Amino acid sequence: MNDNRLLKDNYIKINHIAAKCMRFFVALIVALWAFAFFSRECNLVVVTICMVLCCIFSLIPTLVIDFFKHDRNEAIKYVVICIAVFNCMILSSVFSHMALVVWIFPILLTSLYYNKTLVVFTALMSTVGVILADFINLTYCDFMVAPIYLDYTDSMVLSVFPCVITILILSLVAYFIVSRNSTMLNSVIDNAEEVKSNQKELIFAFAELSESKSKYTGEHIKRVADYMRVLGKASGFDDDYVDKLSTAAMMHDIGKLMISEEILDKPGKLTDEEFAIMKSHVLYGDALLEHCPGEIMQIARTIAKEHHERWDGTGYLGMKGEEIAYISRLMAVCDVFDALTSERYYKRGWSVEETYNEIVSLSGKHFDPQVVELFKQNFDAFKEIAERQPDKQVY
Known part of the structure; x- marks a missing residue:
């Protein structure tokens, strides 16, 4: 995961929060309508129409962000702010000085985003909105709550100007808050990336150690990780999970650390007793990773335990079909593909075409048919990875 993706994930979450805030704004609109209803200080029909429009506009972010899932679009934040300003303008037009406090809302909303440009945009939009609202209120005062000042000049100097100054001051405060929060967010992201990078290096070191016991090179775990990336994307997982x-795929054989080299390196066929010990590496892997914190380690634990399971139930632990975690079914194809195409001191490596035919022939037996279909669709990617990262040395 890189900085841009972390920022984008954070942006998506903020969009959903902004949509929720706009739903809360509907409650304020209803409260103001109730005030108008009981005070009878304005034309209730006009007020009701305006309030209904405000409610409809306030729910647009929910429709776009939560329902249609357009939460990644960079323009969404500007749409949300424009709607908030437009609603405030309508409320300020209808309720005059009684609704001036609503102009705080767009500024609060824009402070959710770590974007200084958006703060400036909101301040300018709000300033224009206050001026227009005052003009509308004075022009159509017979239908609205009566303004305090009936003269345009007095209203501009004594009502609009103080409101604009307040908006600009609050925007300046919001600007510095956003700037500070943006710096802190980038610092947190950098630290998270460093921790994740260190964790990856540690995982690779342990994975390479487990492979070295059976005299593989580190290219095996790199290839398997790349194969899993291909099938993970093909399965529709998001980039973070992929x-x-x-x-996690690099840890699939971590349990081999507990198996003796005499068994791992035996050139001939294993006895039934030796094979039983060999099979136990999946349980050792499960036990080694059981109490390791973090999502990656728990994914690795599942894969380490189940990657030798077969779709028809003839695997190491007898799990079958949907009992086997989907990620473990992906791992089974990746591991077998690499095992067959890799040359070892006790066997020749198969060609990628031979391996392809073997995996396809075992669909519904060894492998999940759905995963085999994904493998077939992405075979060229598998082939490219195999050719790009050959084993450097075979002992």
């Missing part, structure tokens, strides 16, 4: 899945 990244975690790829990293």
Whole structure:
């Protein structure tokens, strides 16, 4: 995961919060309508129409962000602010000085985003909105709550000007808050990236250690991680989860640390007793990772335990079909593909075409048919990875 993706994920969350804030704004609109209803100080029909329009506009962010899922678009934040300013302008037009406090809302809303440009945009929009609202209120005062000052000049100097100054001061405060929060966010992201990078290096070191016991090179775990990335994307997982899945895949054989080298390196066929010990590496992997914190480690634990399971139930632990975690079914294809195409001191490596045919022939037996279909669709990517990262040395 890189900084841009973390910022984008944060932006998406903020968009959903902004949509929720706009729903709360509807409650304020209803409260103001109730005030107008009981005070009878304005034309209730006009007020009701205006309030209904405000409610409709306030729910647009919910419709766009939560319902249609357009929460990644960079323009969304400007749409949300424009709607907030427009609603405040209508409320200020209808209720005059009684609704001036609503102009705080767009500024509060813009402070959610870590964007200084948006603060400036909101301040300018709000300033224009206050001036227009005052003009509308004075022009159509017979339908609205009566303004305090009936002269345009008096209203501009004694009502609009103080409101604009207040908006600009609050915007300046919001600007510095956003600037500070943006700096802090970038610092947090940098620290998170450093921790994640260190965690990846540690995982790779342990994974390489487990492979070295069976005299593989580190290219095996790199290839398997890349294969998992391909199938993870093809499965529709988001980039963050694909990244975690790829990293966790490197730990699939961590349990081999507990298996003796005599069994791991035996050139001939294993006895039934030796094979039983070999199979236990999946349980060792499960036990080693059981209490490790973090999502990556728990993904790795699942994969380490189940990557030798077969769709028809003839795997190491006898799990079958949907009992096997989907990510483990992905891992099964990746691991077998790399095992067959890799040359070892006790066997020749198969060609990628031979391996392809073997995996396809075992669809519904060893492998989940759905995963095999994804493998077939992405075979060229598998082939490219295999050719790009050959083993450097075979002992």
